[in-house]
Amino acid sequence: MRMGGFSRRTGVSQRLLRYYEEQGLLAPARRPSGYREYTEDDVVTVRGIRVLLAAGLNTATIAELLPCMIDDDGALAPGCSGMLPDLTKERDRIDEAVAGLLAARARLDEIINATVPGALDDPDACYASAAPGAA
Secondary structure (H helix, E strand, C coil), X not given: CCHHHHHHHHCCCHHHHHHHHHCCCCCXXXXXXXXXXXXHHHHHHHHHHHHXXXXXXXXXXXXXXXXXXXXXXXXXXXXXXXXXXXXXXXXXXXXXXXXXXXXXHHHHHHHHHCCCCCCXXXXXXXXXXHCCCCC
């Protein structure tokens, strides 16, 4: 199938499909006219790309892992145990990012909770005290 139909079939924009190709994630056949020709295997590949992107992996990591993944009727699984260290490393990276976001939220909660009662009665007062030359 050609790109327009493939885009509709996968729900992925044509621009994003070209990006996947540029990143080495997708390699459609080319007709003599230069048009891309996609197959059912490409549908499975795009589904795998989308799953791995949703799992927080970047395209460079996906390019390394995707050839070793098995698509079992929509469920993606590693094709060999040798992939587990890479997947674990990615999970640890995501855990660190989540911990950082939770710490930032906790600091923001502290600031919100430290607000003096009644201090928000005059919102213009906050801006007046922060203005240059304010006494």
